[in-house]
Amino acid sequence: xxxxxxxxxxxxxxxxxxxxxxxxxxxxxxxxxxxxxxxxxxxxxxxxxxxxxxxxxxxxxxxxxxxxxxxxxxxxxxxxxxxxxxxxxxxxxxxxxxxxxxxxxxxxxxxxxxxxxxxxxxxxxxxxxxxxxxxxxxxxxxxxxxxxxxxxxxxxxxxxxxxxxxxxxxxxxxxxxxxxxxxxxxxxxxxxxxxxxxxxxxxxxxxxxxxxxxxxxxxxxxxxxxxxxxxxxxxxxxxxxxxxxxxxxxxxxxxxxxxxxxxxxx
Amino acid sequence: xxxxxxxxxxxxxxxxxxxxxxxxxxxxxxxxxxxxxxxxxxxxxxxxxxxxxxxxxxxxxxxxxxxxxxxxxxxxxxxxxxxxxxxxxxxxxxxxxxxxxxxxxxxxxxxxxxxxxxxxxxxxxxxxxxxxxxxxxxxxxxxxxxxxxxxxxxxxxxxxxxxxxxxxxxxxxxxxxxxxxxxxxxxxxxxxxxxxxxxxxxxxxxxxxxxxxxxxxxxxxxxxxxxxxxxx
Numbered sequence: 001x002x003x004x005x006x007x008x009x010x011x012x013x014x015x016x017x018x019x020x021x022x023x024x025x026x027x028x029x030x031x032x033x034x035x036x037x038x039x040x041x042x043x044x045x046x047x048x049x050x051x052x053x054x055x056x057x058x059x060x061x062x063x064x065x066x067x068x069x070x071x072x073x074x075x076x077x078x079x080x081x082x083x084x085x086x087x088x089x090x091x092x093x094x095x096x097x098x099x100x101x102x103x104x105x106x107x108x109x110x111x112x113x114x115x116x117x118x119x120x121x122x123x124x125x126x127x128x129x130x131x132x133x134x135x136x137x138x139x140x141x142x143x144x145x146x147x148x149x150x151x152x153x154x155x156x157x158x159x160x161x162x163x164x165x166x167x168x169x170x171x172x173x174x175x176x177x178x179x180x181x182x183x184x185x186x187x188x189x190x191x192x193x194x195x196x197x198x199x200x201x202x203x204x205x206x207x208x209x210x211x212x213x214x215x216x217x218x219x220x221x222x223x224x225x226x227x228x229x230x231x232x233x234x235x236x237x238x239x240x241x242x243x244x245x246x247x248x249x250x251x252x253x254x255x256x257x258x259x260x261x262x263x264x265x266x
Numbered sequence: 267x268x269x270x271x272x273x274x275x276x277x278x279x280x281x282x283x284x285x286x287x288x289x290x291x292x293x294x295x296x297x298x299x300x301x302x303x304x305x306x307x308x309x310x311x312x313x314x315x316x317x318x319x320x321x322x323x324x325x326x327x328x329x330x331x332x333x334x335x336x337x338x339x340x341x342x343x344x345x346x347x348x349x350x351x352x353x354x355x356x357x358x359x360x361x362x363x364x365x366x367x368x369x370x371x372x373x374x375x376x377x378x379x380x381x382x383x384x385x386x387x388x389x390x391x392x393x394x395x396x397x398x399x400x401x402x403x404x405x406x407x408x409x410x411x412x413x414x415x416x417x418x419x420x421x422x423x424x425x426x427x428x429x430x431x432x433x434x435x436x437x438x439x440x441x442x443x444x445x446x447x448x449x450x451x452x453x454x455x456x457x458x459x460x461x462x463x464x465x466x467x468x469x470x471x472x473x474x475x476x477x478x479x480x481x482x483x484x485x486x487x488x489x490x491x492x493x494x495x496x497x498x
Contacts, residue, residue, distance in 0.1 A: 026317050026318070026332055026346055027317055027330045027331060027332020027333070028317070028332050028334070028337070051346070052395075071393065072393060072394055072395060073392050073393050073394065073395035073396075074392050074393055075391075075392030075393075077293065077329070077330035077331065077332065078293050078294070078328070078329035078330040078331075079329075081390070081391065081392060082392070085390070086389075086390045089387065089390040090386075090387060090388070090389070090390055101378070101393055101394070102394070103394040103395070103396065103397070103398045103399055104316060104346065104350060104394070104395050104396040104399075105350040105351075105354070105355070105396065105398070105399040108346045108347040108350050108351070109347065109350075109351070111347070112347050112351075123350075123351070123355065123399075124355050124399070124402070124403065125355075125398060125399050125402070126398055127398075127402055127428070128402075128425065128428035129394070129398045129425050129426060129427065129428060130378070130384075130424050130425045130426070131378075131394060131398065131426075134384050134385075178334070178337045178343065179317045179318055179319065179332050179336075179337050179343060180318070180343075180345055181317065181318065181332075181345065181346045182345065182346045182347060184345065185345070185347060209343055211345075232334060234334055234337060238334060239329075239330070239332075239333060239334060241329045241330075241333075244329065244330070245329075
């Protein structure tokens with residue numbers, strides 16, 4: 001049974017300096033509030049993992065929480081580049097950021113292998129691209145049955161995965177629906193997991209297309225209404241597209257970024 | 267009705283999609299063009315977004331591949347591993363529709379880094395996302411990109427996706443790989459554009475097809491559908 005905790009307790013108990021941490025969510029259900037709590041608690045030297053590091057990772061990187069980023073697309077969706085990520089890669093500000101870069105298919109399969117308890121995954125991917133020259137965690141294997149050469153990527157097993165979802169019951173069983181990305185795989189691949197939810201209810205009403213994470217497969221659940229903002233929780237909140245557009249301006253300049261972050265870090 | 271060069275590009279890209287095809291759509295220009303096609307000549311075009319939305323039918327332009335309007339209107343919403351492993355990888359998707367930050371004469375695409383070297387780039391771009399496998403596993407690939415010297419380079423700084431695509435549609439014209447070669451050749455010019463303009467905006471010695479033709483200008487129906495959609 002998952003423990004029901006406050007957000008501050010959940011982050012304090014589960015996220016440690018130096019951990020490999022995945023905050024997943026594919027545009028939808030991104031655990032922004034949890035990311036802000038990691039910033040407030042001053043975590044350092046994290047290896048951040050995420051297919052699509054966007055605004056919340058820009059904030060974590062800009063506040064110096066990360067040593068390394070494992071990812072497949074680092075941008076502000078529909079808007080442009082991430083300026084804090086770019087500054088860290090191009091100028092080492094505020095601290096140098098090591099990167100390990102994949103494609104979406106590669107990252108998704110790394111989580112699948114992690115959730116499956118396998119050492120690696122195979123896929124028909126990366127062929128002819130420059131990614132394998134720069135990412136040691138991309139290999140190639142020969143199919144023992146057909147002789148086809150396939151890409152191989154090692155399992156990804158984060159120390160802790162954090163996701164946001166619509167709701168949970170008091171045993172910590174989590175329900176999510178809509179665009180559920182790679183969240184289930186990321187939670188099942190992790191050693192520990194924290195799920196923030198819009199609400200905790202006595203009884204979960206089934207929803208079409210839902211994904212269920214049983215309470216015994218989750219470490220902790222925290223009720224954080226609106227915890228995905230500016231991302232969203234289908235059925236509860238809507239995506240704040242204006243904020244994503246505003247972030248481009250806020251994040252462009254180090255000083256403007258830092259003063260905006262004071263509102264989060266307080 | 268007069269039109270902008272961006273509108274010509276979007277209309278030309280939309281026309282390249284046939285009704286009933288399954289199309290893997292990137293955000294931005296490809297998404298606008300694919301949605302325009304669905305509202306004009308290709309009502310049964312199947313739009314697939316990498317967020318897991320299969321058969322999305324948005325009534326306004328999504329800002330992101332994960333906008334709620336895509337999930338609300340999709341035939342099915344599946345996980346990201348499922349999109350890539352079950353739908354893209356086995357070749358179930360007819361057309362991949364991509365943008366580019368840099369593109370070379372063989373249609374190789376770069377969306378990763380520009381200048382310097384990989385470890386110390388001049389400009390760090392968002393990266394690969396779904397593009398390497400979209401380019402490799404869709405039956406054909408169409409690239410939509412604005413034509414200019416910063417984009418059309420002799421040699422890309424990083425190969426994010428391997429070319430050549432079937433077509434590259436720009437705000438000046440259309441390029442396609444010639445038969446038996448992987449080199450892109452100018453096949454169409456949009457109204458009012460000259461070969462010299464296209465060559466001046468290309469960072470290699472651009473070959474011109476002997477059958478070079480002019481693109482039909484956008485019809486009123488195409489333009490009104492595009493403008494209505496962009497304002498929705």
